[in-house]
Amino acid sequence: MDINKVNSMDFGEFVDVFGNVIERCPLIAAAVWSQRPFSDLDDLEKHFFDFIDGLPQAGQEGILRCHPDLAGRELQQGTLTAESQREQSGAGLTSLDADERRRLSELNAQYRARFGFPFVLAARLSERSAVPRELARRLHCPPADELRTALGEVKKIGRLRLADLLGGDPAKL
Incomplete structure (x- = not known):
């Protein structure tokens, strides 16, 4: 387009x-x-x-609260948006084993309790094994820094989605 x-x-x-x-x-x-x-x-x-x-x-x-947990309840229930489904699938988050799902669920809960919004990561730019490491790392960030980081991830996701719609080059990330 x-x-x-x-x-x-x-x-x-x-x-x-x-x-x-x-x-x-x-x-x-x-x-x-x-x-x-x-x-x-x-x-x-x-x-x-x-x-x-x-x-x-x-x-x-x-805005951050509108995002689903990565590999969370919405994925399990099949209620992700089409875009999130593609992104999480592409990052391998739809094929986690039970231990990996449990670990992400625990980390997601800790993150949400600490910051009041879900962990947001541009899944398309991440490898499956890096997601829990990044989540664990960001759990220790100061809240103001984490808000900026999470909004930066929202923008990365938005940039990729716009590039998908308009045929642009997402490589400028």
Whole structure:
């Protein structure tokens, strides 16, 4: 899809197409739509990320709470978004053995208890074995640092999803 097609979309179509660029946050796409026209993929991406950066901390934490736990309950129940399902599957998180699932579940619970939102990681950019190590490492980060790190991961995910939709190069990560 080219940027001219994006700029010509009506509100409903834009939200349908871009509503999950930021996991389960179609209101962000709705707000970004009003910023048309976009000059290119980078410009569109900038509007999504500027919206996130402009939110108060509570709003940013709310965005993080829209994300599922990696290899968590939503994966087991089959209720992940299509994008999250592809991303977690691509990282090998859909084929964990019982011990690996239990370990991730424990780490996810500890992380959520410490920070108040789920652990967010751009799974497509991670190897299966690295996920629990990174989760364990980030458990020890100061909360303000972890909020910034988690939002950075949201942006990586958003960048990849936009590149998927517009045929851009995600290698700029």
